[in-house]
Amino acid sequence: MDYYQLPALTALSDYVTTAQKDNVKIIRVMHPKAKCAVSLFGGHLLSYIPEGKPETIWMSAEAKYDGVTALRGGIPVCWPWFARMATPAHGFCRTSSEWKLVEHRENDEGVMLRLGLTDSEETFAIWQHKFELFLDIQVGDELTVSLTMNNTDEVSWKFSGALHTYLNVSDITTVETRGMGGEYIDSLNNGELTQGGDTLVLTDTIDRIYTEPEASIELSDAGFERRIQVSNGGANSAVLWNPWAQGAESMGDMQNDGFKTMLCIEACQWAKDLESGTELAPGESHTLSTKIASI
Known part of the structure:
Protein backbone atom coordinates (compact mmCIF):
# COMPACT_ATOMS: atom_id res chain seq x y z
CA MET A 1 0.00 0.00 0.00
CA ASP A 2 1.48 3.33 -1.07
CA TYR A 3 0.01 5.76 1.44
CA TYR A 4 1.83 8.66 -0.19
CA GLN A 5 -0.15 8.35 -3.43
CA LEU A 6 -3.51 8.76 -1.72
CA PRO A 7 -5.22 12.10 -2.46
CA ALA A 8 -4.50 14.72 0.18
CA LEU A 9 -7.46 15.85 2.26
CA THR A 10 -5.84 18.71 4.15
CA ALA A 11 -2.38 20.24 4.40
CA LEU A 12 -1.40 20.80 8.04
CA SER A 13 2.02 22.22 7.13
CA ASP A 14 4.58 22.11 4.34
CA TYR A 15 5.46 18.53 5.31
CA VAL A 16 2.32 17.13 6.96
CA THR A 17 -0.93 16.21 5.20
CA THR A 18 -3.95 14.04 5.89
CA ALA A 19 -5.42 11.33 3.68
CA GLN A 20 -8.05 8.60 3.89
CA LYS A 21 -7.82 4.86 3.25
CA ASP A 22 -11.30 3.34 3.42
CA ASN A 23 -12.49 4.16 6.98
CA VAL A 24 -9.07 5.09 8.34
CA LYS A 25 -7.72 8.65 8.49
CA ILE A 26 -3.97 8.84 7.89
CA ILE A 27 -1.45 11.50 8.88
CA ARG A 28 1.40 11.66 6.36
CA VAL A 29 4.86 13.14 6.73
CA MET A 30 6.78 13.88 3.53
CA HIS A 31 10.04 15.52 4.56
CA PRO A 32 13.39 15.62 2.72
CA LYS A 33 14.81 13.30 5.40
CA ALA A 34 12.07 10.66 5.39
CA LYS A 35 8.43 9.79 4.77
CA CYS A 36 6.09 8.39 7.38
CA ALA A 37 2.40 7.46 7.59
CA VAL A 38 0.37 7.08 10.79
CA SER A 39 -3.22 5.90 11.20
CA LEU A 40 -5.31 7.85 13.71
CA PHE A 41 -7.28 4.65 14.19
CA GLY A 42 -5.25 2.80 16.79
CA GLY A 43 -2.49 5.43 16.92
CA HIS A 44 -0.78 3.06 14.52
CA LEU A 45 2.40 3.81 12.56
CA LEU A 46 2.08 2.33 9.07
CA SER A 47 5.22 3.29 7.17
CA TYR A 48 8.67 4.83 7.58
CA ILE A 49 10.92 5.34 4.55
CA PRO A 50 14.26 7.12 5.10
CA GLU A 51 15.37 9.08 2.06
CA GLY A 52 17.05 6.83 -0.52
CA LYS A 53 16.34 3.59 1.37
CA PRO A 54 13.71 0.83 1.24
CA GLU A 55 10.61 0.78 3.41
CA THR A 56 11.54 -0.03 7.00
CA ILE A 57 8.11 -1.09 8.27
CA TRP A 58 6.09 -4.09 7.08
CA MET A 59 2.34 -3.86 6.52
CA SER A 60 0.19 -6.76 5.44
CA ALA A 61 -1.29 -6.53 1.95
CA GLU A 62 -4.45 -8.00 3.53
CA ALA A 63 -4.74 -5.46 6.37
CA LYS A 64 -8.32 -4.29 6.91
CA TYR A 65 -8.85 -0.51 6.95
CA ASP A 66 -12.41 -0.71 8.25
CA GLY A 67 -11.78 1.36 11.37
CA VAL A 68 -12.78 -1.58 13.58
CA THR A 69 -10.28 -4.39 13.02
CA ALA A 70 -6.73 -4.06 14.38
CA LEU A 71 -4.33 -3.32 11.53
CA ARG A 72 -1.90 -6.13 10.70
CA GLY A 73 1.65 -4.81 10.52
CA GLY A 74 3.19 -1.43 11.29
CA ILE A 75 3.77 -0.56 14.95
CA PRO A 76 0.67 -1.47 16.96
CA VAL A 77 0.38 0.07 20.44
CA CYS A 78 -0.26 -2.79 22.87
CA TRP A 79 -1.55 -1.30 26.15
CA PRO A 80 -2.59 -1.50 29.02
CA TRP A 81 -1.64 -5.12 28.67
CA PHE A 82 0.41 -7.24 26.31
CA ALA A 83 -0.71 -10.56 24.76
CA ARG A 84 -3.87 -12.44 25.72
CA MET A 85 -3.94 -11.98 29.50
CA ALA A 86 -7.25 -10.10 29.13
CA THR A 87 -9.77 -9.16 26.45
CA PRO A 88 -9.20 -7.73 23.92
CA ALA A 89 -5.78 -9.22 23.16
CA HIS A 90 -3.01 -6.58 23.44
CA GLY A 91 -5.38 -4.11 25.09
CA PHE A 92 -7.69 -1.50 23.58
CA CYS A 93 -5.31 1.13 22.17
CA ARG A 94 -4.73 -0.51 18.81
CA THR A 95 -8.47 -0.56 18.04
CA SER A 96 -9.41 2.79 19.55
CA SER A 97 -10.99 5.39 17.27
CA GLU A 98 -10.39 8.12 19.87
CA TRP A 99 -6.72 8.93 19.16
CA LYS A 100 -6.19 12.60 18.28
CA LEU A 101 -3.33 14.49 16.67
CA VAL A 102 -2.58 17.03 19.40
CA GLU A 103 0.65 18.58 18.12
CA HIS A 104 3.07 18.59 15.21
CA ARG A 105 6.39 20.39 14.83
CA GLU A 106 8.99 20.43 12.10
CA ASN A 107 12.43 21.73 11.21
CA ASP A 108 15.21 20.92 8.76
CA GLU A 109 15.98 17.67 10.61
CA GLY A 110 12.50 16.19 10.56
CA VAL A 111 8.97 16.21 11.92
CA MET A 112 7.46 15.40 15.31
CA LEU A 113 3.90 14.14 15.61
CA ARG A 114 2.18 13.83 18.99
CA LEU A 115 -0.96 11.73 19.27
CA GLY A 116 -3.05 11.55 22.42
CA LEU A 117 -5.58 9.19 24.00
CA GLN A 128 -11.81 0.92 34.84
CA HIS A 129 -8.96 3.39 35.29
CA LYS A 130 -8.17 6.99 34.38
CA PHE A 131 -5.11 7.64 32.23
CA GLU A 132 -3.51 9.90 29.65
CA LEU A 133 -1.37 8.56 26.81
CA PHE A 134 0.91 10.42 24.43
CA LEU A 135 2.46 8.78 21.40
CA ASP A 136 5.40 10.86 20.15
CA ILE A 137 6.73 10.02 16.69
CA GLN A 138 10.02 11.61 15.62
CA VAL A 139 10.59 11.28 11.87
CA GLY A 140 14.00 12.04 10.38
CA ASP A 141 17.17 10.13 9.57
CA GLU A 142 15.98 7.82 12.35
CA LEU A 143 12.51 6.94 13.61
CA THR A 144 11.72 7.21 17.31
CA VAL A 145 8.34 6.18 18.72
CA SER A 146 7.67 6.90 22.40
CA LEU A 147 4.56 5.94 24.36
CA THR A 148 4.19 7.95 27.58
CA MET A 149 1.51 6.79 30.00
CA ASN A 150 0.32 9.02 32.83
CA ASN A 151 -1.77 7.85 35.77
CA THR A 152 -4.46 10.53 36.19
CA ASP A 153 -6.51 8.33 38.53
CA GLU A 154 -6.91 8.60 42.30
CA VAL A 155 -5.58 5.06 42.75
CA SER A 156 -2.60 3.08 41.50
CA TRP A 157 -2.92 0.80 38.50
CA LYS A 158 -0.77 -1.82 36.82
CA PHE A 159 0.11 -2.25 33.18
CA SER A 160 2.16 -4.15 30.67
CA GLY A 161 2.57 -3.25 27.02
CA ALA A 162 4.60 -3.20 23.84
CA LEU A 163 5.44 -1.29 20.71
CA HIS A 164 4.87 -4.28 18.42
CA THR A 165 7.15 -3.28 15.52
CA TYR A 166 6.91 -5.25 12.26
CA LEU A 167 10.14 -4.76 10.30
CA ASN A 168 10.26 -5.16 6.53
CA VAL A 169 12.90 -7.70 5.44
CA SER A 170 13.97 -9.07 2.06
CA ASP A 171 13.92 -12.77 3.04
CA ILE A 172 13.25 -14.08 6.56
CA THR A 173 15.47 -17.12 5.96
CA THR A 174 18.60 -15.06 5.29
CA VAL A 175 18.42 -12.11 7.71
CA GLU A 176 20.48 -12.30 10.90
CA THR A 177 19.49 -10.85 14.27
CA ARG A 178 22.03 -10.01 16.97
CA GLY A 179 21.76 -8.45 20.41
CA MET A 180 18.59 -10.11 21.69
CA GLY A 181 20.55 -11.71 24.53
CA GLY A 182 20.73 -15.36 25.47
CA GLU A 183 17.84 -15.85 27.92
CA TYR A 184 14.26 -15.96 26.70
CA ILE A 185 10.78 -17.06 27.64
CA ASP A 186 9.59 -19.45 24.93
CA SER A 187 5.93 -18.74 24.30
CA LEU A 188 5.75 -21.77 22.01
CA ASN A 189 6.89 -24.07 24.84
CA ASN A 190 4.59 -23.17 27.74
CA GLY A 191 6.66 -20.12 28.68
CA GLU A 192 9.74 -22.16 29.52
CA LEU A 193 12.83 -20.09 30.39
CA THR A 194 15.50 -21.06 27.86
CA GLN A 195 19.10 -20.18 27.00
CA GLY A 196 20.09 -19.63 23.38
CA GLY A 197 22.73 -18.10 21.16
CA ASP A 198 22.99 -14.42 20.37
CA THR A 199 23.02 -14.63 16.55
CA LEU A 200 19.77 -15.90 15.05
CA VAL A 201 18.79 -17.03 11.56
CA LEU A 202 15.21 -18.25 11.50
CA THR A 203 13.99 -21.52 10.03
CA ASP A 204 10.56 -21.84 11.68
CA THR A 205 7.96 -20.12 13.84
CA ILE A 206 9.41 -18.04 16.67
CA ASP A 207 7.69 -16.32 19.60
CA ARG A 208 10.18 -15.38 22.30
CA ILE A 209 10.39 -12.80 25.06
CA TYR A 210 14.06 -12.00 25.60
CA THR A 211 14.68 -10.93 29.18
CA GLU A 212 18.17 -9.42 28.84
CA PRO A 213 18.45 -7.76 25.42
CA GLU A 214 21.37 -5.51 24.60
CA ALA A 215 20.91 -1.76 24.36
CA SER A 216 21.02 -2.05 20.56
CA ILE A 217 19.59 -4.96 18.57
CA GLU A 218 20.79 -5.33 14.99
CA LEU A 219 19.08 -6.92 12.02
CA SER A 220 21.42 -7.61 9.08
CA ASP A 221 19.64 -7.84 5.72
CA ALA A 222 21.93 -8.62 2.78
CA GLY A 223 19.02 -8.63 0.33
CA PHE A 224 18.22 -5.00 1.08
CA GLU A 225 21.91 -4.17 1.61
CA ARG A 226 21.21 -2.63 5.00
CA ARG A 227 21.33 -3.09 8.74
CA ILE A 228 18.50 -2.01 10.99
CA GLN A 229 19.41 -1.01 14.53
CA VAL A 230 16.66 -1.13 17.13
CA SER A 231 17.22 0.60 20.49
CA ASN A 232 14.44 0.27 23.05
CA GLY A 233 13.84 2.27 26.22
CA GLY A 234 11.61 1.82 29.27
CA ALA A 235 11.31 -1.88 28.47
CA ASN A 236 12.18 -4.95 30.55
CA SER A 237 12.32 -7.26 27.54
CA ALA A 238 12.31 -7.53 23.75
CA VAL A 239 10.01 -9.78 21.77
CA LEU A 240 11.01 -11.63 18.59
CA TRP A 241 8.12 -13.00 16.55
CA ASN A 242 7.41 -14.52 13.16
CA PRO A 243 4.36 -16.77 12.60
CA TRP A 244 5.93 -18.71 9.69
CA ALA A 245 3.81 -20.41 7.05
CA GLN A 246 1.38 -22.20 9.35
CA GLY A 247 0.69 -19.04 11.34
CA ALA A 248 0.28 -16.82 8.28
CA GLU A 249 -2.17 -19.27 6.72
CA SER A 250 -4.33 -19.13 9.84
CA MET A 251 -4.64 -15.32 9.76
CA GLY A 252 -7.33 -13.72 7.68
CA ASP A 253 -5.40 -10.45 7.43
CA MET A 254 -2.01 -11.78 6.32
CA GLN A 255 -1.22 -13.18 2.91
CA ASN A 256 0.03 -16.79 3.08
CA ASP A 257 3.58 -15.82 2.12
CA GLY A 258 3.58 -12.64 4.20
CA PHE A 259 5.79 -14.19 6.87
CA LYS A 260 8.68 -14.27 4.38
CA THR A 261 9.16 -10.51 4.42
CA MET A 262 8.53 -9.53 8.06
CA LEU A 263 10.08 -9.88 11.49
CA CYS A 264 8.78 -8.36 14.71
CA ILE A 265 11.34 -6.90 17.12
CA GLU A 266 9.28 -5.35 19.89
CA ALA A 267 9.95 -3.05 22.82
CA CYS A 268 8.06 -4.77 25.62
CA GLN A 269 7.29 -4.08 29.26
CA TRP A 270 6.33 -7.67 29.96
CA ALA A 271 4.36 -9.26 32.78
CA LYS A 272 3.04 -12.81 33.11
CA ASP A 273 -0.44 -11.60 34.13
CA LEU A 274 -2.38 -8.47 35.07
CA GLU A 275 -1.41 -8.63 38.75
CA SER A 276 2.30 -8.85 37.88
CA GLY A 277 2.27 -5.66 35.82
CA THR A 278 4.29 -2.52 36.45
CA GLU A 279 2.56 -0.31 39.03
CA LEU A 280 2.06 3.42 38.54
CA ALA A 281 0.87 5.53 41.46
CA PRO A 282 -1.39 8.56 40.89
CA GLY A 283 0.60 11.26 39.13
CA GLU A 284 3.36 8.89 38.01
CA SER A 285 4.31 8.22 34.39
CA HIS A 286 6.31 5.74 32.34
CA THR A 287 7.69 5.97 28.80
CA LEU A 288 8.18 2.97 26.52
CA SER A 289 10.17 3.75 23.37
CA THR A 290 11.83 2.29 20.32
CA LYS A 291 14.37 3.95 18.00
CA ILE A 292 14.87 2.46 14.55
CA ALA A 293 17.80 3.37 12.31
CA SER A 294 18.44 1.99 8.82
CA ILE A 295 22.17 2.01 8.06
Whole structure:
Protein backbone atom coordinates (compact mmCIF):
# COMPACT_ATOMS: atom_id res chain seq x y z
CA MET A 1 0.00 0.00 0.00
CA ASP A 2 1.48 3.33 -1.07
CA TYR A 3 0.01 5.76 1.44
CA TYR A 4 1.83 8.66 -0.19
CA GLN A 5 -0.15 8.35 -3.43
CA LEU A 6 -3.51 8.76 -1.72
CA PRO A 7 -5.22 12.10 -2.46
CA ALA A 8 -4.50 14.72 0.18
CA LEU A 9 -7.46 15.85 2.26
CA THR A 10 -5.84 18.71 4.15
CA ALA A 11 -2.38 20.24 4.40
CA LEU A 12 -1.40 20.80 8.04
CA SER A 13 2.02 22.22 7.13
CA ASP A 14 4.58 22.11 4.34
CA TYR A 15 5.46 18.53 5.31
CA VAL A 16 2.32 17.13 6.96
CA THR A 17 -0.93 16.21 5.20
CA THR A 18 -3.95 14.04 5.89
CA ALA A 19 -5.42 11.33 3.68
CA GLN A 20 -8.05 8.60 3.89
CA LYS A 21 -7.82 4.86 3.25
CA ASP A 22 -11.30 3.34 3.42
CA ASN A 23 -12.49 4.16 6.98
CA VAL A 24 -9.07 5.09 8.34
CA LYS A 25 -7.72 8.65 8.49
CA ILE A 26 -3.97 8.84 7.89
CA ILE A 27 -1.45 11.50 8.88
CA ARG A 28 1.40 11.66 6.36
CA VAL A 29 4.86 13.14 6.73
CA MET A 30 6.78 13.88 3.53
CA HIS A 31 10.04 15.52 4.56
CA PRO A 32 13.39 15.62 2.72
CA LYS A 33 14.81 13.30 5.40
CA ALA A 34 12.07 10.66 5.39
CA LYS A 35 8.43 9.79 4.77
CA CYS A 36 6.09 8.39 7.38
CA ALA A 37 2.40 7.46 7.59
CA VAL A 38 0.37 7.08 10.79
CA SER A 39 -3.22 5.90 11.20
CA LEU A 40 -5.31 7.85 13.71
CA PHE A 41 -7.28 4.65 14.19
CA GLY A 42 -5.25 2.80 16.79
CA GLY A 43 -2.49 5.43 16.92
CA HIS A 44 -0.78 3.06 14.52
CA LEU A 45 2.40 3.81 12.56
CA LEU A 46 2.08 2.33 9.07
CA SER A 47 5.22 3.29 7.17
CA TYR A 48 8.67 4.83 7.58
CA ILE A 49 10.92 5.34 4.55
CA PRO A 50 14.26 7.12 5.10
CA GLU A 51 15.37 9.08 2.06
CA GLY A 52 17.05 6.83 -0.52
CA LYS A 53 16.34 3.59 1.37
CA PRO A 54 13.71 0.83 1.24
CA GLU A 55 10.61 0.78 3.41
CA THR A 56 11.54 -0.03 7.00
CA ILE A 57 8.11 -1.09 8.27
CA TRP A 58 6.09 -4.09 7.08
CA MET A 59 2.34 -3.86 6.52
CA SER A 60 0.19 -6.76 5.44
CA ALA A 61 -1.29 -6.53 1.95
CA GLU A 62 -4.45 -8.00 3.53
CA ALA A 63 -4.74 -5.46 6.37
CA LYS A 64 -8.32 -4.29 6.91
CA TYR A 65 -8.85 -0.51 6.95
CA ASP A 66 -12.41 -0.71 8.25
CA GLY A 67 -11.78 1.36 11.37
CA VAL A 68 -12.78 -1.58 13.58
CA THR A 69 -10.28 -4.39 13.02
CA ALA A 70 -6.73 -4.06 14.38
CA LEU A 71 -4.33 -3.32 11.53
CA ARG A 72 -1.90 -6.13 10.70
CA GLY A 73 1.65 -4.81 10.52
CA GLY A 74 3.19 -1.43 11.29
CA ILE A 75 3.77 -0.56 14.95
CA PRO A 76 0.67 -1.47 16.96
CA VAL A 77 0.38 0.07 20.44
CA CYS A 78 -0.26 -2.79 22.87
CA TRP A 79 -1.55 -1.30 26.15
CA PRO A 80 -2.59 -1.50 29.02
CA TRP A 81 -1.64 -5.12 28.67
CA PHE A 82 0.41 -7.24 26.31
CA ALA A 83 -0.71 -10.56 24.76
CA ARG A 84 -3.87 -12.44 25.72
CA MET A 85 -3.94 -11.98 29.50
CA ALA A 86 -7.25 -10.10 29.13
CA THR A 87 -9.77 -9.16 26.45
CA PRO A 88 -9.20 -7.73 23.92
CA ALA A 89 -5.78 -9.22 23.16
CA HIS A 90 -3.01 -6.58 23.44
CA GLY A 91 -5.38 -4.11 25.09
CA PHE A 92 -7.69 -1.50 23.58
CA CYS A 93 -5.31 1.13 22.17
CA ARG A 94 -4.73 -0.51 18.81
CA THR A 95 -8.47 -0.56 18.04
CA SER A 96 -9.41 2.79 19.55
CA SER A 97 -10.99 5.39 17.27
CA GLU A 98 -10.39 8.12 19.87
CA TRP A 99 -6.72 8.93 19.16
CA LYS A 100 -6.19 12.60 18.28
CA LEU A 101 -3.33 14.49 16.67
CA VAL A 102 -2.58 17.03 19.40
CA GLU A 103 0.65 18.58 18.12
CA HIS A 104 3.07 18.59 15.21
CA ARG A 105 6.39 20.39 14.83
CA GLU A 106 8.99 20.43 12.10
CA ASN A 107 12.43 21.73 11.21
CA ASP A 108 15.21 20.92 8.76
CA GLU A 109 15.98 17.67 10.61
CA GLY A 110 12.50 16.19 10.56
CA VAL A 111 8.97 16.21 11.92
CA MET A 112 7.46 15.40 15.31
CA LEU A 113 3.90 14.14 15.61
CA ARG A 114 2.18 13.83 18.99
CA LEU A 115 -0.96 11.73 19.27
CA GLY A 116 -3.05 11.55 22.42
CA LEU A 117 -5.58 9.19 24.00
CA THR A 118 -7.39 9.59 27.32
CA ASP A 119 -9.86 7.53 29.31
CA SER A 120 -13.44 7.61 28.10
CA GLU A 121 -16.67 5.64 28.29
CA GLU A 122 -15.21 3.39 25.59
CA THR A 123 -12.08 2.58 27.61
CA PHE A 124 -13.92 2.36 30.97
CA ALA A 125 -16.07 -0.42 29.52
CA ILE A 126 -12.86 -2.46 29.21
CA TRP A 127 -10.51 -1.10 31.91
CA GLN A 128 -11.81 0.92 34.84
CA HIS A 129 -8.96 3.39 35.29
CA LYS A 130 -8.17 6.99 34.38
CA PHE A 131 -5.11 7.64 32.23
CA GLU A 132 -3.51 9.90 29.65
CA LEU A 133 -1.37 8.56 26.81
CA PHE A 134 0.91 10.42 24.43
CA LEU A 135 2.46 8.78 21.40
CA ASP A 136 5.40 10.86 20.15
CA ILE A 137 6.73 10.02 16.69
CA GLN A 138 10.02 11.61 15.62
CA VAL A 139 10.59 11.28 11.87
CA GLY A 140 14.00 12.04 10.38
CA ASP A 141 17.17 10.13 9.57
CA GLU A 142 15.98 7.82 12.35
CA LEU A 143 12.51 6.94 13.61
CA THR A 144 11.72 7.21 17.31
CA VAL A 145 8.34 6.18 18.72
CA SER A 146 7.67 6.90 22.40
CA LEU A 147 4.56 5.94 24.36
CA THR A 148 4.19 7.95 27.58
CA MET A 149 1.51 6.79 30.00
CA ASN A 150 0.32 9.02 32.83
CA ASN A 151 -1.77 7.85 35.77
CA THR A 152 -4.46 10.53 36.19
CA ASP A 153 -6.51 8.33 38.53
CA GLU A 154 -6.91 8.60 42.30
CA VAL A 155 -5.58 5.06 42.75
CA SER A 156 -2.60 3.08 41.50
CA TRP A 157 -2.92 0.80 38.50
CA LYS A 158 -0.77 -1.82 36.82
CA PHE A 159 0.11 -2.25 33.18
CA SER A 160 2.16 -4.15 30.67
CA GLY A 161 2.57 -3.25 27.02
CA ALA A 162 4.60 -3.20 23.84
CA LEU A 163 5.44 -1.29 20.71
CA HIS A 164 4.87 -4.28 18.42
CA THR A 165 7.15 -3.28 15.52
CA TYR A 166 6.91 -5.25 12.26
CA LEU A 167 10.14 -4.76 10.30
CA ASN A 168 10.26 -5.16 6.53
CA VAL A 169 12.90 -7.70 5.44
CA SER A 170 13.97 -9.07 2.06
CA ASP A 171 13.92 -12.77 3.04
CA ILE A 172 13.25 -14.08 6.56
CA THR A 173 15.47 -17.12 5.96
CA THR A 174 18.60 -15.06 5.29
CA VAL A 175 18.42 -12.11 7.71
CA GLU A 176 20.48 -12.30 10.90
CA THR A 177 19.49 -10.85 14.27
CA ARG A 178 22.03 -10.01 16.97
CA GLY A 179 21.76 -8.45 20.41
CA MET A 180 18.59 -10.11 21.69
CA GLY A 181 20.55 -11.71 24.53
CA GLY A 182 20.73 -15.36 25.47
CA GLU A 183 17.84 -15.85 27.92
CA TYR A 184 14.26 -15.96 26.70
CA ILE A 185 10.78 -17.06 27.64
CA ASP A 186 9.59 -19.45 24.93
CA SER A 187 5.93 -18.74 24.30
CA LEU A 188 5.75 -21.77 22.01
CA ASN A 189 6.89 -24.07 24.84
CA ASN A 190 4.59 -23.17 27.74
CA GLY A 191 6.66 -20.12 28.68
CA GLU A 192 9.74 -22.16 29.52
CA LEU A 193 12.83 -20.09 30.39
CA THR A 194 15.50 -21.06 27.86
CA GLN A 195 19.10 -20.18 27.00
CA GLY A 196 20.09 -19.63 23.38
CA GLY A 197 22.73 -18.10 21.16
CA ASP A 198 22.99 -14.42 20.37
CA THR A 199 23.02 -14.63 16.55
CA LEU A 200 19.77 -15.90 15.05
CA VAL A 201 18.79 -17.03 11.56
CA LEU A 202 15.21 -18.25 11.50
CA THR A 203 13.99 -21.52 10.03
CA ASP A 204 10.56 -21.84 11.68
CA THR A 205 7.96 -20.12 13.84
CA ILE A 206 9.41 -18.04 16.67
CA ASP A 207 7.69 -16.32 19.60
CA ARG A 208 10.18 -15.38 22.30
CA ILE A 209 10.39 -12.80 25.06
CA TYR A 210 14.06 -12.00 25.60
CA THR A 211 14.68 -10.93 29.18
CA GLU A 212 18.17 -9.42 28.84
CA PRO A 213 18.45 -7.76 25.42
CA GLU A 214 21.37 -5.51 24.60
CA ALA A 215 20.91 -1.76 24.36
CA SER A 216 21.02 -2.05 20.56
CA ILE A 217 19.59 -4.96 18.57
CA GLU A 218 20.79 -5.33 14.99
CA LEU A 219 19.08 -6.92 12.02
CA SER A 220 21.42 -7.61 9.08
CA ASP A 221 19.64 -7.84 5.72
CA ALA A 222 21.93 -8.62 2.78
CA GLY A 223 19.02 -8.63 0.33
CA PHE A 224 18.22 -5.00 1.08
CA GLU A 225 21.91 -4.17 1.61
CA ARG A 226 21.21 -2.63 5.00
CA ARG A 227 21.33 -3.09 8.74
CA ILE A 228 18.50 -2.01 10.99
CA GLN A 229 19.41 -1.01 14.53
CA VAL A 230 16.66 -1.13 17.13
CA SER A 231 17.22 0.60 20.49
CA ASN A 232 14.44 0.27 23.05
CA GLY A 233 13.84 2.27 26.22
CA GLY A 234 11.61 1.82 29.27
CA ALA A 235 11.31 -1.88 28.47
CA ASN A 236 12.18 -4.95 30.55
CA SER A 237 12.32 -7.26 27.54
CA ALA A 238 12.31 -7.53 23.75
CA VAL A 239 10.01 -9.78 21.77
CA LEU A 240 11.01 -11.63 18.59
CA TRP A 241 8.12 -13.00 16.55
CA ASN A 242 7.41 -14.52 13.16
CA PRO A 243 4.36 -16.77 12.60
CA TRP A 244 5.93 -18.71 9.69
CA ALA A 245 3.81 -20.41 7.05
CA GLN A 246 1.38 -22.20 9.35
CA GLY A 247 0.69 -19.04 11.34
CA ALA A 248 0.28 -16.82 8.28
CA GLU A 249 -2.17 -19.27 6.72
CA SER A 250 -4.33 -19.13 9.84
CA MET A 251 -4.64 -15.32 9.76
CA GLY A 252 -7.33 -13.72 7.68
CA ASP A 253 -5.40 -10.45 7.43
CA MET A 254 -2.01 -11.78 6.32
CA GLN A 255 -1.22 -13.18 2.91
CA ASN A 256 0.03 -16.79 3.08
CA ASP A 257 3.58 -15.82 2.12
CA GLY A 258 3.58 -12.64 4.20
CA PHE A 259 5.79 -14.19 6.87
CA LYS A 260 8.68 -14.27 4.38
CA THR A 261 9.16 -10.51 4.42
CA MET A 262 8.53 -9.53 8.06
CA LEU A 263 10.08 -9.88 11.49
CA CYS A 264 8.78 -8.36 14.71
CA ILE A 265 11.34 -6.90 17.12
CA GLU A 266 9.28 -5.35 19.89
CA ALA A 267 9.95 -3.05 22.82
CA CYS A 268 8.06 -4.77 25.62
CA GLN A 269 7.29 -4.08 29.26
CA TRP A 270 6.33 -7.67 29.96
CA ALA A 271 4.36 -9.26 32.78
CA LYS A 272 3.04 -12.81 33.11
CA ASP A 273 -0.44 -11.60 34.13
CA LEU A 274 -2.38 -8.47 35.07
CA GLU A 275 -1.41 -8.63 38.75
CA SER A 276 2.30 -8.85 37.88
CA GLY A 277 2.27 -5.66 35.82
CA THR A 278 4.29 -2.52 36.45
CA GLU A 279 2.56 -0.31 39.03
CA LEU A 280 2.06 3.42 38.54
CA ALA A 281 0.87 5.53 41.46
CA PRO A 282 -1.39 8.56 40.89
CA GLY A 283 0.60 11.26 39.13
CA GLU A 284 3.36 8.89 38.01
CA SER A 285 4.31 8.22 34.39
CA HIS A 286 6.31 5.74 32.34
CA THR A 287 7.69 5.97 28.80
CA LEU A 288 8.18 2.97 26.52
CA SER A 289 10.17 3.75 23.37
CA THR A 290 11.83 2.29 20.32
CA LYS A 291 14.37 3.95 18.00
CA ILE A 292 14.87 2.46 14.55
CA ALA A 293 17.80 3.37 12.31
CA SER A 294 18.44 1.99 8.82
CA ILE A 295 22.17 2.01 8.06
